[in-house]
Amino acid sequence: MTLEKAVDIFMAEQMPGDSRQARQLARRQLIVEAVVAAGSIRIEDLTERFGISLMTAHRDIDELVERGLLRKARGVVSATSTSQVESSDVYRATRQLDEKRAIAEMAAGLIEPGQSVFMDDSTTVLQMTRFLPARGPLTVITNSLPLMSELRNVRDINLLGLGGQFYNWCNAFMGQMTRREIALLRADLFFVSMSAITDSGVFHQSAETTETKRAMFESSAKRILLSDHTKFERRALHHFARLEEFDAVIVNQGTPPSQIEKMRDSGINVMIAPVKVGG
Template sequence: MSSRQRVNAGAARRQAMAELVVRRGTASVAELAESFGVSVMTVHRDLDELERQGMVRKFRGGVTAQASNVFESNIAYRLTAHLAEKEAIGRHVAGLIEPGSSVMIDDSTTALAVARHLGEAAPLTVVTNFLEAIRLLAGAPGIRLMALGGEYHASHDSFLGVACVDAVEAMSTDLLVVSTSAISDSYAFHQEQEIVLVKRAMLRSASRSILAVDHSKLERVALHRVAPLDDFDLVVVDSRTPDDAVRRLRERHHNVEVAQV
């Protein structure tokens, strides 16, 4: 096998390995070595490269695509997680949007679920830094689409950085739909500071804001505080959220709605 063929074979194996981990959520090094017919050392090298790309997170004896308080899941994993809950939230939030208004959506997969229903509220002006949402809404009837630029981050499929923050701050929208990777009774959190800076700028640039989070993100924290829950006009969760969690949210943030799955 030539050196070029070995490089191509390694890249294909790592891609397949990443897809397997995303599909399962977690896998052990031993399982991956058996599945791909390679040595444990080769698996570790592959996982080191996938971790460098932000696809997975290694732990002792294995690897995961799931988020931690310092690691945000790759977009490929988030697009497969809690689909029914996000769809319910998407329908619910879209039903709250006034035709003719301007809406900013962030690069969360929950906001993407909202974007899938925005045609029902058209005409709308939609502003986003999420490439997947741009692809979805480009050319959609009744949607005036405005894309926020910046540095492209493949792990999030979105544009971030100083240029994105500047672009956000030049806008003023009627509504922001945003999600975060974790919320407590008092704060919304995210693992990555570049994401946090963009979300904070979006909050400053919108007249009203909706925080949309599925139940898996509740009663958790991550490395960075995004904003107090009181900074959001409305919090929308899904109906698989435990009653006690909804009650505590309402005690601290009175405007909470539950989307029926």
């Protein structure tokens, strides 16, 4: 079995009824996702990111190593190498690619020429770059290095890159310096995607990521959440916002109808993006 298939099977495991076991499985799924996305991570960094003890981190990792999903050596955990999957942010960027592109196209359609927009470091928001030239002139503000690279030569886009401490695992600038810069700005729109949606809330496994994106959230007149169907009923540690706080939530057409109905019953503006396979 390839690593890609093994990861897919593990990520699809149903949450057990016991809440402690459910939290454990959710945490281990997020650890796998984080390590596969980054390629390798120090175990100490995982304890900080997930708010767990070193003993708990080793216990989680040992279980994942036993399942053949990760490797552990000299205080560093890494993804199992195969020819089918790269252990880098490239892997994360290609997950649910058709869904992300469909959501990104619908999101870009909400932008009017002349507006200023915050764009976060998520791979879903990154897919919006292909649709932005047609929406110009625009001012785009971002902490994402890949997004800066994609837009650096685009005509009619005034690109403002946020500085701060660079985090290799997500290819983005975050931290206190970044938040200070954000606080000095005001934008018309904010486009954001997060790791998990559960209990009518949006969550992320990284506190630093949550704080940086919240600063953009507070500095924007309208907030748009982009989320493919895999984010629903997943769990992450840090609360970011309630779904009701967003002006719109864009999902793909594969999102369970029960989730869409639940959001609409709560008065949330849900937009469903049709997926074009291979588009």
